[in-house]
Amino acid sequence: MAFETAISGLNAATTQLDIASNNIANVNTTGFKQSRAEFSDIYTGSNLGVSSLAVSRGVRTAAISQQFDQGNVKSTNNNFDLAINGGGFFMLSDSSGTVYSRAGAFGVDRSGFVTNNAGQQLMAFNVDTAGLASGTPVPLQIDTSDVEPKASGSVTIGINMRATAAVVGIPFDSTVAGSYTNSTSMTFYDSLGNSHNGVLYSVKTGVNTYDSHLLVDGTEVTPTAGGVITFGTDGKILTPASGVVAYDPFAIAGAAPLTLTLNYSGPTPTTQYGDTYSVNALDQDGYTTGRLSTISIDETGRVFSRYTNGQSRQMGQLAMANFANPQGLRQAGNNAWIETFASGIPLVGTGGSARLGTVQSGALEDSNVNLTEELVKLILAQRNFQANAQVIQTEDRVTQTLMNLR
Known part of the structure; x- marks a missing residue:
């Protein structure tokens, strides 16, 4: 009986050694989760029907469980x-x-x-x-193709006109500095992703009144309706009421016509305050082609x-x-x-x-294996193995004594 019990102990110690050695071997394995052995004793019934005299038959490996605690x-x-x-x-x-x-x-x-x-x-x-994520998970594939260009269409402008600026008394001419009050440059993109130089000129023609002139590549673009901007006595845009000025399509060789809309009433609206001209916001929705x-x-x-x-x-x-x-x-x-x-x-x-x-x-x-802890487990498993081997030796000597009786 002791032989069988000790053999089960040797098997358990060997299992413990195997698990500890596997944990140690994977101490540098990314995402590895350590395992541990869980043992339970074995009973095969009672002696002569008296449960209090039941004798254990050894140990067995009940489970090898993984520990999913967080690694570094x-x-x-x-x-x-x-x-x-x-x-x-x-x-x-x-x-x-x-x-x-x-x-x-x-x-x-x-x-x-x-x-x-x-x-x-x-x-x-x-x-x-x-x-928003939807559907059934599929293999993730990275699209390395270029982003197709987008033609400019909507332009948001937030500037502050100088309220004390003088009225311009000569006809507008982009090449004559005194023929406009101020100017703002920007870049537009056509349907092929080519860039075009845009300049917006503001000409003060009266009290709180400005004419706007938009030039693309040096050619003036015609506004669909007027292009005159007026301000109220509070410095806010009065007309157009929507704050939006639309322009007729501008022909571009080889590309689709450029149709622009300028919005002066965006999140940072255009105003007429004080004695300083400033550009506070300037954005447009077009872009050229892009590589990953x-x-x-x-x-x-x-x-x-x-x-x-x-x-x-x-x-x-x-x-x-x-x-x-x-x-x-x-x-x-x-x-x-x-x-x-x-x-x-x-x-x-x-x-x-x-x-x-x-x-x-x-x-x-990192692996969640604690190397020091595993080395201690190795020592304990070795001691357990030695102790069970000693049981076998002792049982062997007892058996030899019985066989030597005359």
């Missing part, structure tokens, strides 16, 4: 290195289906898919025009591509998952797990929602 987060210089602060897993796709991982060392393959070093593709939600510059990922997992023309696009939002019982997940290798009946079905969402942690770009989560 280490900063890197790669935007595609991702760490999760809190609960949850990245969703990855491979030939066998969907797997889950805390290891966030990703890159872009030749087809533009975001993958790890095992070739597993990072999953993300598609986003609608409002940037950088990829950034925010804490909720939204993936943005930024371009050389200053534009940005949201390419998707990372899909993350958590489980009712993460310890029920089965290890699949390559720092990944797969769901089981014990883990429950994946609870899929986006970073920072429900029980899902936030995403940190440019960082990796």
Whole structure:
């Protein structure tokens, strides 16, 4: 009997050694979660029906459970290195289906898919025009094509006219400095992304009254209606009532005609105050073509591509998952797990929602193995092994004594 009990103890000590050695081997593995052995004693029944005389038959490994506590987060210089602060897993796709991982060392393959070093593709939600995640997660693919240009159309202008400026008494001529009160330059873009020089001239023709003249590449553009701006005694625009001046289409060789609308009543409206002329706001909605510059990922997992023309696009939002019982997940290798009946079905969402942690770009989560603790476990497992081996030796000597009786 003692032989069997001691053998179970040797097996348990060996299991403990195996687990500790695996933890130590993965002390530098990104996203690795340490395991621990959980043991229970064995009883095979009572002696002669008296439960108080029941004798244990040894020990068995009841479970090998993984510890999903947070590992240290280490900063890197790669935007595609991702760490999760809190609960949850990245969703990855491979030939066998969907797997889950805390290891966030990703890159872009030749087809533009975001993958790890095992070739597993990072999953993300598609986003609608409002940037909201929707649908079923799909492999995240980075679009490296250029952004098509957008022709200028709406221009927002916020300037302050000098209330004490003198009335101009000569006809407007852009080449004559005294024929206008002030001027403001800007850049417009046509449908092909080519830039065009624009200059807006203001000519004070009377008390609180200005004529506006818009020139594109030196040629004046005709306003659809008037182009006269007047101010009230409070310094605010009186006419046009909407604060908007529209212009006739301006022909451009090889491109679509440029149709411009100038809005003087934007968030920073045009006024006539004091004795200082100032340009407080100047913005237009056109841009030239742009090449992909950088990829950034925010804490909720939204993936943005930024371009050389200053534009940005949201390419998707990372899909993350958590489980009712993460310890029920089965290890699949390559720092990944797969769901089981014990883990429950994946609870899929986006970073920072429900029980899902936030995403940190440019960082990796270290292994949560405590090396000192594992070395102590090795010593304890060695002692346990030696003690059980001593039991076998003792039982052997007792058996030999009985066999030597005459």
